[in-house]
Each structure stands twice: as C-alpha cells, then as structure tokens.
Amino acid sequence: MEATSIEQITDGADVAKGTYYLHFASKDDVLLALRDRFVRELLESIKNAIGEQREKDWKGKLRAWAAAGISGYLDAAALHNIVFYEFQAPSPKKDGDNIIIAHLSELLGAGSAARAWSVDDPRFTADFLFHGLHGIVHGALAKQKRVARGALIRKLQQVSFRAVGLRSN
Amino acid sequence: MEATSIEQITDGADVAKGTYYLHFASKDDVLLALRDRFVRELLESIKNAIGEQREKDWKGKLRAWAAAGISGYLDAAALHNIVFYEFQAPSPKKDGDNIIIAHLSELLGAGSAARAWSVDDPRFTADFLFHGLHGIVHGALAKQKRVARGALIRKLQQVSFRAVGLRSN
Amino acid sequence: MEATSIEQITDGADVAKGTYYLHFASKDDVLLALRDRFVRELLESIKNAIGEQREKDWKGKLRAWAAAGISGYLDAAALHNIVFYEFQAPSPKKDGDNIIIAHLSELLGAGSAARAWSVDDPRFTADFLFHGLHGIVHGALAKQKRVARGALIRKLQQVSFRAVGLRSN
Amino acid sequence: MEATSIEQITDGADVAKGTYYLHFASKDDVLLALRDRFVRELLESIKNAIGEQREKDWKGKLRAWAAAGISGYLDAAALHNIVFYEFQAPSPKKDGDNIIIAHLSELLGAGSAARAWSVDDPRFTADFLFHGLHGIVHGALAKQKRVARGALIRKLQQVSFRAVGLRSN
DNA sequence: AATGAATGAGCGTTCATTCAT
C-alpha cells in the first residue's frame, strides 16, 4: 500500500535526491539494481554453501540450498520487501530470468542425471521450491517478530527432500 | 510498476469514476473486495472438488486440491494480478488469515491424523504448497501465452504427494 | 471550511436531491433564495417594531431597530451562518442592494431631516451600524453558547444613539 | 461561490502547484498564514500611527486608529478578500482572538480609565467599531472602483468619536 | 560531482448536476 519513495531511499543512503539520478535513470532502475544485487548475493551465498559439500553428496547440496536460501532471505528481509513488493515486474520477461531458480533447476537436473533423486521437470520443481521458500519466509516474517530460523530450515529441508523423491530424514 | 489507477478500473468496468464511490469507500476498499471475492470463490471451487472424492480417499482429495488450485488461479489470472500485485496487504495480519492456506492446513492435518500421509507441521506444509502453486502459475503465465494446464496440474499433484510423504504415482 | 453540500440541504428538507432542481436552477440559486428570505423576514420584523413607535419618537425607532436587529439575527443564527458564510456574493452588486441597510439609511436620513439627530451621510452610518450589529452577533455566537440577548440589545442601542449624535441614556 | 483554488493561488504567485507545498502543509495552512500576516501587519501600522500621538491625546489616538484601519484595509484589499472570505474559521475560537479587536479594546479601556471618554464595555465597543470598519471598507470596495479614502476616514473618525461618547468635531 | 528547490503530471476523491424511471 505505502510505496517506498525516492526520498526514503535517498535519505536511507544519505545522498541528495538529485545525486541519485547521476547513477540511475529512473526509480525503476534503482529497484531493478537493488533486486539484481540482492539476487546475485543470495545466489553467491547459496553457491558457497553448496560448494562446501562433497562432490557426490547431492542430498547435502539440497540441504545446503535450503539452509542458505532461508538464511539469505531472512538476513535481507527489509531489502527483500522493498525490492519484491515495490517492484512490479516491468515485463514478465524480466521476471523470468530469475537466476536463483535457474541455478536450482540446474542442480535438480544434475542430481537427477546422477540418479541421486528423481525429478521429471527440474524447472517446474525449482519454481515450486523457490516460491515455496519465498512464501514461507514472507509468512514467517509477517506473523512473528522473532523467527525460529533453525526450525524453518529443518522443515524446508524435509519438504525439499520429499519434493525430489528422497526420504525426508 | 504502473499501479492500476481508479480510472483504469472504472474504464474497464465501463462506469464513471464517481460511480465507483457509490459502492466502495476508497480504492483500497475495491481491491480488498476483489481479493476477498477471488479468494472466496477459489476456496469454494476447491471445496467442491474435494467434496466429490470418496470420504477415505485422501490422496484423491489432495489430487483434487492441486487441480482446482491450478484451474482457479489460471481462470482468474487477470483478476489475480490486479488483486495480488496491486494491493500490498495493509497489515501483515490480513495477509496471514489466508483462508486457502487455512483450509489446506486443515486437510493436511486431517489426512495426517487418519494416517493417510505424514506431515509434521501442517501449517508449514500448507504455506509451502500454496506459495509453490502461486509461483508456478505466476511463472507459467509470465512465460507462456498459452499454458498447458493439464501438465501443470499433473506436476503439481506429483510434487504435492511427495511433499506429504506419499509416493508420487 | 466545511461547505454545506446539496445533500445536507436536501436531507434537511426531506426531499430527494433531484427534487431540488425542480425549484432551483443551481446551488447558488437556493443560497440566494435563502438569503433573500432571511433578509426579507428580518426587514419585516424591523419594520413592525418601528411601526409600533409613535410617529415622532425617533429615538424610540432607533431603539426598536437595534432590538429587532439583534433578535432577528440571533433567532435565525443557523440559517444566517449557512447563508452568509456559504455564499460568497456572486458579484459585489448583489451584495450592495442590502435592503436592511437601505431601509436603515432611509430611517437615519428621515430622522436627520426631522432634526431628531444629526447624521451627515446616512448611508455611511447605516453601513456602519449594520456591520457593527452583524459583527457583534457573530462574535457573541462564536464565543458563548447562551447569549445574553438583553445586554446585547442595550449596548447596541447605546452605541447606536451615540453614533447618530444622541445622548446615550 | 467560487472558492479560490490552489491553482489560482500558485498561478497568481507564479510558482508551480507543488512549490506551494514546500512552504505550507495544506491549503488551510496558507490561508491561515496569509490571514495572520495581514492581521499582524495591520496591527503594526495601527500601533505606529497611535504611537505618534501625544501621550495624553486620547482623541488623537482614536483618530489615528480609524485612519490607519481604513488605510490598512484598503491597501490590502485583494489579500483581505481572499483571506477573510475564503477562509471560514476552523473553529469559532480562532476567530475570537482577533488581535486587532483585542488591541482596540485595550485602548478604549485605557481611555475610559483616563476619563478621556466613557465606554461601559470596551470589548463590545471594540467589536462594534471593528466590524463597522470592516463593513464600511467592504461596502466601499464593492460599490466603487476608486474609493474616496479621505472621506471614508473622516466619517469613520466622526462615528468612532461618537461611539465613545465624544463630540464628533 | 553533488545538491535540493522547483516542477507539473497524475493521483484518489468529492459533489453539483442530470435524467431514466
């Protein structure tokens, strides 16, 4: 309802309103940039978490994905709200090339090829898991002030395992 | 980005701008009313679909849920976009009492009690499935003009079964 | 600040909004009509009060004028406010032909001619007395809920006598 | 009838509509500010005119009051109209603490105490004189394009003297 | 490069007026 105004953004960044237009062409531009940064950083931390798993430990990778995803979203809650609620995708295209989903889709496909689990349509399942994660975090933030991060991660891991056809323990 | 203006809404409804205020107190009021109607109708159609299943056929109920959910969202795509993107919940509370999620949560709990499947935290899983569904439909609409409804339903059913710990066939 | 709306007027008169336009051409029209009625009735009651004085009793006439003026305004306080505050004279002309002032001006001129008192410019003095009266009543209504009508009348009479050059007792 | 709109005000001041809101919080805010300024400046010029009289010259002070009052109103005729007709006092209170009336009331009381004249209720007489002045100027402006300032002042002085019980020459 | 006062298009809302019933 209440939209974030340029003034709030520039006040928060401790620059003058005009300064802003030296770097961005428009309000949408900055929202797009913020979103890109948020998404890139989240992807980075997901990749790092996964990279720490042993090459063949597919379940561990998925477990790491879920943990990093929940953590990344929770840590950037404020930014996330500005960026994802403020910004109504200018065109559906822009929305489509979500690199988090693309990366997860690859992971699911690779695990499937390695017979670690069974996923018929990796893109579909990636979409599903990503938006499930998204909704879970959003709901948790909306309902509770202090979020039980550990519990959230555990539950997301369980449901993620199940979603790819693994036993959940 | 471009918010839907009163003028767009009234033009779409082929009434004058003032007419609108005979029925609603404010812009938020319409959006709220539209959202309520959309959600109520979706819940209605989900309940009907589930009601047609045999009493003990829990898997059938979940299957029906997924099919009705996808169909309901796809059928009301335009309305859905206006309502859910335009209207940023006035308070997180309002967002929380999503009756679709509450209903699904009950279904999952009941099936669990009946030992039809195994779900530790029905609310969590309901949140997850609902937002997964939401994201799937949104993504499908954003990417393709014509959506393969049948395929979408089948895949959502599979992943829903898995999420509650059932075999997916 | 808060203007009286057509709806308030028609609600108060227990007729439909449309009915109103059978009798008046516009909102200004009704305000004008209300004002005319108020002014005509006030003039009527002033004339009656003066008519009760003896032909030669000029001081009595002025005394009667002051009493009737205060009373007329106080009795119609609500109407007066609507009419005089709501309605910003459409043209200065309309405002000019205030029949109360014209009448008082005649009275002052006549008394002057009869050597009852001494007024060089009856119109000026009439303007002055009328607006003084107006302000006094307005101020009294604004400040007190219950107005001491008798005291107001007595004071207005005194100052009116003085204004025309009579001793004030 | 036709209220002065923000657009008229900003057009008149040769600034954009938005500029206005850098200085004032709302439309009422300007009107209030304009009114305050007008009233303060009028009081200032009245005080200056009175200050030039000899300490004991009460009649001179009242004479100065009338002259400064007429002049002040005539000089600010346009502003006066906007401010006093546009703005219907948000609460009757605000209207009551008219500093011009309060100041005149003090003057009348002081002169009375000094036996320069005789006024039973200074506040009443101040109200009366102020509104008489107000009406005189308003009427003069409405009727004539060029106002005979000198004549107006002379007549107001005469009637003011009389109102406080002085001989009018 | 950085600023922030100034801008004005566009918003949500009101309400005097119309007209089909």
Next chain:
DNA sequence: CATGAATGAACGCTCATTCAT
C-alpha cells in the same frame, strides 16, 4: 412531479524527475 443512481469536471495533494547552483 419526484426520485436517486450515475456522471465527470474539478479539487487538494504527492512525488518522480529536472536543473541552476
């Protein structure tokens, strides 16, 4: 005659964007 639902011009106000300093 009477009605009141429908209208749309016009309002006060906001805020993304510009540009002189």
